[in-house]
Every structure is written in structure tokens, then in C-alpha cells.
Amino acid sequence: MARVDLRNDANVTGDWFVDTRCIDCGTCREIAPALFAAHYDASVVQRQPDGTEELDAWLAAQACPTSSIGTVSRRRRPGRLYPREIQPESGIFDLGYCSEDSFGASAWLVVRPHGNVLVDSPRFTEALVGPIAALGGVRHVALTHRDDVADAHRWAERFDATTWIHSADHSAAPWATGVLTDEHELQPGFVAIPVPGHTKGSVAFLVDDRWLFTGDSLAWSNDHHDLTAFRSACWFSWREQADSLAKLAEHHRFAAVLPGHGARHLGDADELHDRLVQLVARMRR
Ligand code: SF4
Numbered sequence: 001m002a003r004v005d006l007r008n009d010a011n012v013t014g015d016w017f018v019d020t021r022c023i024d025c026g027t028c029r030e031i032a033p034a035l036f037a038a039h040y041d042a043s044v045v046q047r048q049p050d051g052t053e054e055l056d057a058w059l060a061a062q063a064c065p066t067s068s069i070g071t072v073s074r075r076r077r078p079g080r081l082y083p084r085e086i087q088p089e090s091g092i093f094d095l096g097y098c099s100e101d102s103f104g105a106s107a108w109l110v111v112r113p114h115g116n117v118l119v120d121s122p123r124f125t126e127a128l129v130g131p132i133a134a135l136g137g138v139r140h141v142a143l144t145h146r147d148d149v150a151d152a153h154r155w156a157e158r159f160d161a162t163t164w165i166h167s168a169d170h171s172a173a174p175w176a177t178g179v180l181t182d183e184h185e186l187q188p189g190f191v192a193i194p195v196p197g198h199t200k201g202s203v204a205f206l207v208d209d210r211w212l213f214t215g216d217s218l219a220w221s222n223d224h225h226d227l228t229a230f231r232s233a234c235w236f237s238w239r240e241q242a243d244s245l246a247k248l249a250e251h252h253r254f255a256a257v258l259p260g261h262g263a264r265h266l267g268d269a270d271e272l273h274d275r276l277v278q279l280v281a282r283m284r285r
Helices: 027-031 051-063 126-134 152-159 167-172 238-251 269-283
Strands: 016-018 036-039 042-045 069-071 092-094 108-110 117-119 140-142 162-166 178-180 184-187 190-194 203-207 211-215 219-221 226-228 256-259
Touching (some): 027 051, 051 069, 140 184, 162 167, 167 178, 219 256, 238 269
Parallel strands (some): 162 178, 211 256
Antiparallel strands (some): 016 069, 036 042, 108 117, 203 211
């Protein structure tokens, strides 16, 4: 629960606020960019939500890894908001409940006929266990890279799932028995694609040649309305990250980018291919 006694003075006047425990993960700003803004090393409410925006504020509050978003009046949450299917009939669910251990990275549930896949890990909470079980549980836990492991072991244990991670990042999830080295189809239509760069063992997961889970290797920028990559948060090799994304553009097509950090984008395969080629060119300058 957000703490009124720690309310950041930089919040705009009104009921909604962010407290000073915020770790500046940016998740709320991606979910509700009209309501939350960066202020030095934190997020604050820049505009109070009107009626139709209240849901976005609640979605941000329920995703916030430090539970820093709330209302002075202590309004009751409008029930369970996650898992939240990002498009009707897509089978792709945003899980909210981000973990501080992954610096607030988004995690996803992909509902599949051959067994559901958890992509990266939300924090382990009973608020998600029941709904995920109702959706069919978890057969695989697919980790995009070492930074986003969070509570993956608890999810894998709870649902008796196989955990997958690239060999170069395996030390972050030593219990994982699915160790990736090359491109690999985890199940029909669900492909792991190594994209070294952000970390040595970064992997993207491509589902049905449409949905691309990118971890921290590739994201959408709401500010620039374009694909982006995070040079200041590249822990292994920027040059290799550019090469990995170039290979991705050369060999694969996708129409949606679903990252750990940064904004998500549902678009068009041709558009995203062209944008990715242009991003690689910018990265190599
Ligand atoms: S989601 Fe929470 S921790 Fe992350 S920037 Fe927003 S208020 Fe801060």
C-alpha cells in the first residue's frame, strides 16, 4: 500500500500520489504516460486521472513493484486487474505485479494448447496463482535474461514447470534445466532466439511469428513513437546487440513487441521490420 506519509512533494495536487519508495523503474510511465512523469530519480503524478483514466492509474498501481502508487483518500482498488489479456483472443496476458528484483520488469503469460508459458517472472503472489491456475497453469518458464529472473523458481516450483534460460545467463537461474545455446523451438510456434548484447545470454521469444518478447533487448518508445534499445543499460556489448537485432530483422517477422522494460507496441510486421532495420543503423552510427 502506498504511504501517504512518504508522498513525494513533486506530485501534482490531488488524490493520486506516488510515494518516495519509488525505484524509478518506469513501469507506471509506460502504462499511463499521461498520468505519470519522471522527476529526477522517481516517478510522480503529473496529472490527476479523469474518470476514464482511473483504470490506467489502478493498472499502474497494481503493477508497481514497490506499491508506491495510491490515493490519499484510500480508495478501494477495483478488484483484480491482472492477468490482463492485451488483445481479445490473443492468449497473451500482462501479469502486472512487477518484482523489485527485476527492477519492475513486465512479465507475461502465454496461453498455449501445448502448455502455457510464463515469460519472465512477476513477483510471486497468491493474487496471481489462482488466476494463472484457472488459465491452465504454467508448463514452461521462459527467461529472457539474467536480470528478470525474480521469483521464477517459485513459479516453476508451484506449477512444476520447466525453466529455460540461455547458457550464458544460467548462473542467474541455476535450477533451470532448459539451457538454451542456439535458436530452439520450445513448443510448436514458440521459438527462443538468442540475442546477445544487453546481456551475454539475452533471448527473445517469438510466438506464432507475431508476438515478440524482447526482455531488455528491444522496446517501443512512447516518446519517439519508434523502436528503441537502451544503450545506457547495455551490460554486455552494444555492438553485439546491434548485430543480434540485425539478424532478427533478417530472419524473423513480428507484429508486436512485448518488452520487460520500455513500452509495448502492437503494430504491423512490415512497419516493425522497417523500424528495426532503421534502429540497427542508428545503433551502428
Ligand atoms: S511503477 Fe512504481 S517503482 Fe516504478 S516508476 Fe512507477 S511508481 Fe516508481
